[in-house]
Amino acid sequence: MSVGHTEVTTAPVVSCGEQHEDCGIREVLDRIGDKWSVLIVVELARGVHRFRQLQRAVPGISQRMLTLTVRRLERDGLVTRTVHPTVPPQVEYELTAMGHSLTHLVRALADWSAEHRDAIAQARQEWDAEHPDSGIR
Amino acid sequence: MSVGHTEVTTAPVVSCGEQHEDCGIREVLDRIGDKWSVLIVVELARGVHRFRQLQRAVPGISQRMLTLTVRRLERDGLVTRTVHPTVPPQVEYELTAMGHSLTHLVRALADWSAEHRDAIAQARQEWDAEHPDSGIR
DNA sequence: CAGTATCCTTAATGATACTG
């Protein structure tokens, strides 16, 4: 079924409570809206990973960005970092319960994307055709 | 119920189909992961808006970013732009059906955020306390 | 009103080299 937007004007679909105020949405997006966070979360959802293992599993990520991203996830309580004092060092990353709960959201994102990617691609093509030199893109 | 990650290693929660490949997740995030898109979508979910009206409803956005963001949303088929050839000009923005379907996702984001914002804030505090001069933040 | 056009600042990411 489609969404059906009859009388949308008086029935806010999103309901932030207040009028023109940010819901907490930006907070989530500031956290997972970056280039790598969700990819790492998705990979960690598959199980515990060591640093290099994670890097291999997320193709294209630099050592630097992996460190930064995983640190931020740790800081936010989404990931745990366990150092085994061996030589060579071994560090394991694992999702926390809260991290796992995020995967539900990620799933929703993936589902929406899968459902609409074709329609979006088509809309883009048409728009681009009608707006040749627009700077947008 | 909680997430329960027994034997996660062999049971991917997110299921991208392929192993270490991006699901379509990045495509959604590239679209709504920016600073303004969701806020505009949320506002448009309340009903049709004119340009200035939209700008007033989304405090802090510059004219430039409003134009850019709304153009991209239009290009992706999430928003329609209707020009009424009057003087002064009047332009109306409205969510498409696909745009409205996005609001479900936004709702999920808002819900997750509301549920976990306290836990995240606390995790941050603790982490910051334990890692005084870490560069992260 | 609804934009464009420019210029400028900052944040995000990448590349590379080095270390316990």
Place this chain on the structure above:
DNA sequence: CAGTATCATTAAGGATACTG
């Protein structure tokens, strides 16, 4: 292995001025 440190590059966003 698992990082850190530095430098370079790019992209995102903001400020301001101008226009049909």
